[in-house]
Amino acid sequence: MSAAARASRKWIWLGATLAVGGAGYLLYYGPGQKFTFETKKSGGASHTLLAPDALDPNAFRTFKLSDVKQYNHNTNIFTFDFDDPKAKYNGKTASCVLFKADIDGKEVVRPYTPVSRPNTIGHLNFVIKHYPKGVMSKHVHSLKKGDSIEIKGPIPKYPYEPNKFENLVLIAGGTGITPMVQMIEEVLLNPNDKTKITFLFANVSVDDILLKETLDKLAEKYPDRFKIHYIVDKVDKAQAKTWQGEVGYLTVKMLKKLSPMPAKKDDESLLVMVCGPPGFMKLLSGEKTKDFKQGELTGLLKDLGFTEKNVFKF
Ligand SMILES: Cc1cc2nc3c(=O)[nH]c(=O)nc-3n(C[C@H](O)[C@H](O)[C@H](O)COP(=O)(O)OP(=O)(O)OC[C@H]3O[C@@H](n4cnc5c(N)ncnc54)[C@H](O)[C@@H]3O)c2cc1C
Secondary structure (H helix, E strand, O other): OOOHHHHHHHHHHHHEEEEOOEEEEEEEOOOOOOEEEEOOOOOOOHHHHHOOEEEOEOEEEEEEEEEEEOOOOOOEEEEEEOOOOOOOOOOOEEEEEEEEEEEEEEEEEEOOEEEOOOOOOOOEEEEOOOOOOHHHHHHHHHHHOOOOEEEEEEEEEEOOOOOOOOEEEEEEEHHHHHHHHHHHHHHHHHOOOOOOEEEEEEOOOOHOOOOHHHHHHHHHHOOOOEEHHHEOOOOOHHHHOOOOOEEEEOOOHHHHHHHOOOOOOOOOOOOEEOOOOHHHHHHHHHOOOOOOOOOOOOOHHHHHOHHHHHHEEE
C-alpha cells in the first residue's frame, strides 16, 4: 500500500457535523484518537466574546508547535498553540495569516490559511504542503513539537455574507483548497445559508487530493448545497479503471460541463473564487497584481463570459 493510501486510511469520516459551544466541527476519527480541524473545544458564545484575540494584525507574535499529523505523502496538519490558552482565533471567513521565520540568516515571510473556525480557543491548525525546494514550507516541515514560528494576522481576504449569491463556484489547485475549506464550512454549517456551492478541485494526481473523504461525505450529506468535481493532471493505469473525475488541465469545455455559468454580463447571483499556484491562476483567471490587488480578469473564466464582478482571486 502506498504511503498516501496508508495515511488516508487514518482519516475515517464519521459523517457528523456537530455544533459544540458555538463552533462548527467537521469530525474525523483516527486510530485511538478523535481528530477534528478543531482539536480542542472552542468556548461558548459568551465565553469567546470575552476571550482575548490571539493574533495581532500589526505585529508578529510567537506561537509554539504543539502537534503535527501527517496528512498524505507531502502534506501535514500543524497545530500551533497560543501563548494564552484562553485566547481566541480572531479571524473571519475568509482570512489568512503571515508566517515569519529566520531561515539561514534571512527573514522569510509567507501567507498561510488557518483551517480552524473563527473563535477557536487556544490554537490554530494549518494544512501545509512540503515543497522540497520551498524555503518556508521546508522550514515548517522541519519543526519539532515545542519549536516556534512567528505569526501575524488575520489578513481579511473576502468578507463573506450568507445568501448574497445563489451559486458559489470554488476552483482550487492543490493547497489552494485551504481558503475553500473556510468558505465551505462557513456556508454549510449555517442552516440559514441557502447558497449552493460547486467545488472544482484540481490536483497533480489522485494521491495529492487533500481531504477527499471529507469532501465526498459533505457532498453526500448536503446533496442540494454542495457538489464536488475532481480534476487530476494524470492517472496511472490502475487508477484509470476506477477514476470518475476529469483528467488533464482545466479547459473551457470542462468548466462548461462542471460549473454554473453566468446567465448575463456581471451576473450578480454567481461568485467564482479561485486559489492555486501561479500557473493555475494564470490559466483560470490571471494572477493578482504584485501589490496583491485583484488585477485584470483573463484566462478561461474571461473566455467563458465571467467578469471582474463575479470572480475573486484569493
Ligand atoms: C493567500 C495565500 C494563502 C496560502 N495558504 C497556504 C496554505 O494554507 N497551505 C500551504 O501549503 N500553502 C499556502 N500558500 C502558499 C504558501 O504561501 C507558499 O507559497 C508555499 O508554502 C511555498 O512557499 P516556500 O517558501 O516553501 O516556497 P518558495 O521558496 O517560495 O518556492 C520555491 C519553489 O517551490 C515551488 N513552489 C512554491 N510554491 C508553489 C506552489 N504554490 N505550487 C507549486 N510549486 C510551488 C516552486 O518550485 C518554487 O520555485 C498560500 C498562498 C497564498 C498567497
